[in-house]
Amino acid sequence: MITASISNNITHKKDKPAITLLMETNTTKEIRIAMLKGQEMKDHAAPNPIVVEIFEGEIIFGVDNKEFQLKKGDLIALNANEVHNLICIENAIIRLTIAKTDSVNRVNKVVS
Template sequence: MNTASLLNNINYQENKPSVTVLLQTKTSKEVRIVMRKGQAMKEHKAPFPIIIELFDGTLDFGINGKSQILKKGDLIALDENIPHDLTCISDCIVRLSVSKYDSIERINATL
């Protein structure tokens, strides 16, 4: 059994979002991204399907160049290779579920 918390040891960085792997299972990695208002992740694609949960805050989530506002509690699932970007409207805590084969280095490269 693995356990983790989205709320423990939160570290907002002043110059870019903070990415933390909270736990890994046989099939996935659960990642926390914390962002201050105005911080962003540039457009990128994931090589595997992903699920994003906005745990707290407000986020402008761009998909193929179209903006969608996500609010606390919203979930969104994307298939692999869908261009998307994130801009934080108010301080955010994001839970990102990715394949265990995906790399945290790839996620950090979008910051």
């Protein structure tokens, strides 16, 4: 058994989203992204399917030349290699589920 908390020990960075690995299971890595209003994650893609959940706050999620306003409780799933971007419009806590074979370092490079 593995446990973690998406709402404990949250830290924000003033200049970019804060990425934290919450847990690693046999098949996935669960990542928390803490974003402040106005922060962005520019166009990028994951090598495997992902699931994004808005735990708190609100973002604009761009994919396939469309924008989706996502808020607390919303989820979106993407296939591998789908280019997407995020703009935080209200301080947000985001849960990102990536494949175990994917890298937290890759996610950190997106925000650098």
